[in-house]
């Protein structure tokens with residue numbers, strides 16, 4: 001597959017997948033998700049690769065979720081909601097090797113979910129974290145909500161989703177949402193260090209450990225699939241479309257007008 005929206009690199013056992021849409025704050029459209037799926041499968045099942053790094057191009061954003069310019073209601077690609085996000089999240093969990101999120105800027109919305117489901121997250125001091133779904137007429141009905149609660153606890157996960165605030169890298173570290181925070185100029189060195197430590201370990205033991213961690217939360221995937229059906233119906237409502245419209249028009253949404 002030729003990549004248009006991502007970059008793919010393999011160096012010394014490390015596969016680096018970069019969302020290359022810096023002008024869109026590395027937001028994903030259908031095409032981006034398809035390419036990410038291809039890249040994760042390519043790296044995930046290649047025995048020469050011991051660890052996968054997911055990141056975003058530039059220094060502004062890791063990923064800001066669904067591209068709000070690519071939809072009004074449903075998105076433009078494959079899958080229930082026009083984005084194979086569900087499949088992508090499942091694939092990141094299923095590839096039998098550690099995936100590290102190199103969080104170099106905003107990790108927002110579906111982009112925040114991506115870092116949450118990665119095995120490890122290493123962030124720049126300048127990174128900003130948060131969910132925006134209820135502010136823009138969306139929600140992640142699977143791993144983005146239920147699994148987040150496993151990571152930071154129910155109260156904090158509910159705060160993150162209900163209030164849609166932004167959190168600093170330091171706050172994320174205190175909440176156990178990331179593994180390490182370093183100055184931006186040390187981010188690559190730190191990620192490399194973690195990769196090298198992982199590469200020294202038994203790949204089979206790591207793969208069993210990953211599957212074993214996953215086993216405890218895999219049921220969330222099933223619930224998420226069900227929720228995705230509801231999300232698909234929600235995207236067709238005026239209430240949801242108001243969120244996208246308001247974001248594009250840079251104004252506050254008026255959701256309650258449509259909640260009858």
Ligand SMILES: CC(C)(COP(=O)(O)OP(=O)(O)OC[C@H]1O[C@@H](n2cnc3c(N)ncnc32)[C@H](O)[C@@H]1OP(=O)(O)O)[C@@H](O)C(=O)NCCC(=O)NCCSC(=O)c1cc(O)c2ccccc2c1O
Pocket residue numbers: 023024025027064065066067068069081083085086106108109110111113132133136138139140141144231247
């Ligand atoms: C990321 C921000 C917090 C940055 O705010 P700031 O004030 O610094 O900058 P701007 O808001 O002016 O943004 C700069 C520039 O980037 C464009 N941009 C940013 N994000 C996106 C985006 N996601 N899509 C398209 N474009 C984006 C913005 O328009 C500006 O461009 P200009 O040309 O005007 O300069 C802030 O931008 C922000 O909060 N962004 C919102 C992000 C957002 O709405 N994300 C989508 C959430 S929904 C989602 O991700 C999602 C969708 C699904 O369908 C799912 C389905 C199933 C599971 C999960 C799903 C999911 O999570």
